[in-house]
Amino acid sequence: MASAEPLRRVPPTEHGGFGRTVVYEREVLRHGVGTRVVHWLVAITFVLALVSGFAMFSPWLYMWLAPLFGGGPLTRLLHPWFGIAFLIAMVFLLRNWRDVMRWGADDRRWLRRLRSYVTNEEKVEPEYVGKFNAGQKIWFWTMVISGVVFLVTGILLWLPGAFGRTAAWISYFFHDLAALVMLGGFIIHIYEGTAAMPGTFRSMVRGTVTEEWAWTHHPGWYRETTGRDPAADRAAAEREQGPGA
Amino acid sequence: MFDEKTLQIRSISAHPGGAIPGKGAQRTLEVCKLMDTTTCIGCKACEVACVEWNDLPFETTTFDNTYQTMPDPRWNFWQLMRFNEVQRTDDGSLFALKPGEEQTGTLMWIFRKDQCMHCADPGCLRACPADGAIVQYENGIVDFQQDNCIGCQLCVSGCPFNIPKFNQTTKKVYKCTLCSDRVGQGLEPACIKACPTGCLQFGTKEEMKHIAENRAQQLREHYGFSKAGVWDPESVNGTHVIYVLHDVTQPELYGGLPAKPRIPVVYTAWKYFLKPLGLATTILGVLGVVFHYVSYGPKRPQPEPPQKEEIRGQR
Numbered sequence: 001m002a003s004a005e006p007l008r009r010v011p012p013t014e015h016g017g018f019g020r021t022v023v024y025e026r027e028v029l030r031h032g033v034g035t036r037v038v039h040w041l042v043a044i045t046f047v048l049a050l051v052s053g054f055a056m057f058s059p060w061l062y063m064w065l066a067p068l069f070g071g072g073p074l075t076r077l078l079h080p081w082f083g084i085a086f087l088i089a090m091v092f093l094l095r096n097w098r099d100v101m102r103w104g105a106d107d108r109r110w111l112r113r114l115r116s117y118v119t120n121e122e123k124v125e126p127e128y129v130g131k132f133n134a135g136q137k138i139w140f141w142t143m144v145i146s147g148v149v150f151l152v153t154g155i156l157l158w159l160p161g162a163f164g165r166t167a168a169w170i171s172y173f174f175h176d177l178a179a180l181v182m183l184g185g186f187i188i189h190i191y192e193g194t195a196a197m198p199g200t201f202r203s204m205v206r207g208t209v210t211e212e213w214a215w216t217h218h219p220g221w222y223r224e225t226t227g228r229d230p231a232a233d234r235a236a237a238e239r240e241q242g243p244g245a
Numbered sequence: 246m247f248d249e250k251t252l253q254i255r256s257i258s259a260h261p262g263g264a265i266p267g268k269g270a271q272r273t274l275e276v277c278k279l280m281d282t283t284t285c286i287g288c289k290a291c292e293v294a295c296v297e298w299n300d301l302p303f304e305t306t307t308f309d310n311t312y313q314t315m316p317d318p319r320w321n322f323w324q325l326m327r328f329n330e331v332q333r334t335d336d337g338s339l340f341a342l343k344p345g346e347e348q349t350g351t352l353m354w355i356f357r358k359d360q361c362m363h364c365a366d367p368g369c370l371r372a373c374p375a376d377g378a379i380v381q382y383e384n385g386i387v388d389f390q391q392d393n394c395i396g397c398q399l400c401v402s403g404c405p406f407n408i409p410k411f412n413q414t415t416k417k418v419y420k421c422t423l424c425s426d427r428v429g430q431g432l433e434p435a436c437i438k439a440c441p442t443g444c445l446q447f448g449t450k451e452e453m454k455h456i457a458e459n460r461a462q463q464l465r466e467h468y469g470f471s472k473a474g475v476w477d478p479e480s481v482n483g484t485h486v487i488y489v490l491h492d493v494t495q496p497e498l499y500g501g502l503p504a505k506p507r508i509p510v511v512y513t514a515w516k517y518f519l520k521p522l523g524l525a526t527t528i529l530g531v532l533g534v535v536f537h538y539v540s541y542g543p544k545r546p547q548p549e550p551p552q553k554e555e556i557r558g559q560r
Contacts, residue, residue, distance in 0.1 A: 120541050
């Protein structure tokens with residue numbers, strides 16, 4: 001089975017020689033160092049902005065969350081800067097994934113079978129699912145659109161002296177709304193990336209997934225990167241596993 | 246700051262659930278400032294008294310060819326006399342005097358003392374996200390507690406009168422306290438004490454309302470101001486600063502006094518109803534993924550170990 005010896009090193013081409021990704025036998029590279037670093041920068045700044053923001057979102061959360069940042073005034077002072085950091089990280093993520101996240105006819109097809117996806121009716125994803133499925137693309141573009149909403153409304157809320165009271169209370173509504181949508185998506189994102197799909201989390205920390213993971217969840221992408229047939233490889237693996245399957 | 250025995254708290258900003266200390270423990274009368282705009286002489290003694298009593302640092306003022314000290318109140322200047330020139334018809338109706346237009350009525354120079362109105366339903370308190378940064382006392386005074394203020398300035402956008410002012414250095418918001426420190430000790434506010442004509446009066450809301458209505462009636466019946474009346478807007482459930490106006494149908498002429506001040510709807514419907522609902526829905530999302538895992542389980546990479554049995558539905 002898997003050899004302990006690293007067989008293939010991925011040349012660190014992205015972001016000029018920073019970091020290292022080791023791909024072992026029977027594994028596929030999913031996220032390079034650059035992608036991973038940017039993802040975690042987005043994640044950390046997002047959580048900081050989210051938690052500090054929700055301190056001010058509701059009186060019911062204020063007493064719980066404001067002390068995490070050193071009290072109300074400091075929470076209010078830091079929140080916009082967390083937001084700015086998040087948006088800067090998002091710009092890099094957008095640059096990184098803009099093309100691969102492009103919406104297409106296959107994504108509409110995928111959405112029509114959302115119900116069977118959620119209830120695990122089918123164990124293997126359809127052939128047309130590429131590097132990211134429609135759900136992941138929706139989350140990505142929700143982040144991008146919300147980011148723009150946060151930026152515009154955030155600045156209006158940050159400097160009410162310059163933009164006026166009406167702008168502030170209208171922004172208050174849309175800033176909140178975007179936060180609720182993001183929180184909802186965030187919960188699903190964490191679940192799908194960890195418990196719901198074993199073998200996914202490692203792709204965002206060490207960069208690789210197993211071949212089994214790849215042909216099961218993203219067969220189109222498996223074909224693209226390895227040049228092999230996902231269904232045939234899976235059938236071969238089933239035969240190898242022996243009868244009873 | 247104040248004697249807790251005399252200033253009972255009615256509501257606290259962003260204070261979730263639970264009892265508000267002292268609420269309803271004692272009987273308290275609502276207080277009120279009354280300004281009779283028809284007897285004011287524009288001497289600004291109230292402005293000076295306010296700055297002096299509250300020990301506010303004074304800054305250079307702007308001169309823009311009026312008697313008005315500055316265009317708007319500041320964080321360190323809580324009450325401002327507004328000077329306006331208007332016209333009057335023979336029946337005492339007021340209308341605007343526009344520059345460049347010919348004067349058709351009788352010229353009138355009117356004064357209004359502008360400060361926090363201490364609304365019964367305060368928009369600032371509704372908008373505030375910081376627990377205890379704004380309190381409303383049983384006597385109707387709305388008071389900012391700078392110790393708890395986080396400097397977000399949402400109160401500025403919640404106020405229909407553009408009263409709270411932000412201090413860039415301390416990152417806190419300030420406004421008229423209705424001299425809660427004096428009132429708590431049984432004294433009248435500093436501005437009232439300084440007024441030489443008696444156009445400013447202080448007492449219970451009921452009493453002030455009574456005096457104001459009487460004065461308005463007098464103006465209507467004996468002074469030819471057929472539209473004289475009392476400004477005490479219903480849209481914020483009344484205020485604890487009320488005015489006798491020459492023409493109650495034209496409050497805007499008195500330096501932009503709104504006829505129907507309104508709290509932005511996001512600070513009522515959205516903040517107190519839809520937001521908690523939205524948050525509860527998101528919490529359901531957490532429960533959703535937990536129970537999804539429990540009832541449907543993970544998607545495992547294929548092939549997985551051979552299945553022995555698959556049980557569908559509840560059993």
